[in-house]
Amino acid sequence: MSVGLQHYLILSAILFAIGLYGALGRRNALVILMSIEIMLNAANISLVAFSRYVANAALTGQVFALFVIVVAAAEAVVALAIIMTVYRNHKTVEVDKINLMKW
Amino acid sequence: MAFDIVFWILAVAAVASALMVVLLRNIFRAALAMILCFFVVAGLYATLGADFLAVIQVLIYVGAISILIILAIMLTRDVWQAGRASSVGTAATVAFLLFGSAMIIGLSFSKWPTATLIEPQPTTGSLGLLVFGESGFVLPLIISAALLLAAIIGALVLVKDD
Secondary structure (H helix, E strand, O other): OOOOHHHHHHHHHHHHHHHHHHHHHEOEHHHHHHHHHHHHHHHHHHHHHHHHHOOOOOOHHHHHHHHHHHHHHHHHHHHHHHHHHHHHHHOOOEOOOOOOOOO | OHHHHHHHHHHHHHHHHHHHHHHOOEHHHHHHHHHHHHHHHHHHHHHOOOHHHHHHHHHHHHHHHHHHHHHHHHHOOOOOEOOOEOOOHHHHHHHHHHHHHHHHHHHHOOOOOOOOOOOOOOOHHHHHHHHHOOOOOHHHHHHHHHHHHHHHHHHHHHHOOO
């Protein structure tokens, strides 16, 4: 069948699930950050697909995707600053070893 | 027909590069796979008629965020072991399978109110008019400017050493 809205949505769901696995099941904090960026990209694909197939003339989905990109950039900056500070203090970026606040 | 072929090539490339990001042992190659994923997602935006968004995706994600992540990889160089699963690895696999299958099944059986497709127009002017128009999005724009300022100041405070 020809490519329609559902193909884009299922692709977005698969990418989001892959990013979810990376964010939950990896030790390295940088891999977690990369997986979060993949999740944000998957959400953006679904937003733009809806804007194209459901609401044709209104480009609101694309505006939303632009703001998601801006927020992802700000979040990546802060996350990297946190990772570098943690590395400077503990000499590791593995999230299993950063457990000072556990009981 | 050509559109379908392009979509399938881009879809397979996106899923393959995302899998490489989360599964590769060498973290630098994972970052390179992430750059490929961002390029492929920009191509998907282009197939959806979002030309401005595709260019912004390449500029910001590939041009800025990927460079920042590679810089962080360089600065944390002693710990290049990326391919090891964390202690909740099996739970993460279960979550991935459950979520993925639930979303795919739910999306396959939903009926979306799709409108008839129009020819893709250049979106840059329309996006500008939409954001800065009467019932536009100027307030989120100003707030995102404040958010970026806060992020920059916060990052500077965190990484300065005194």
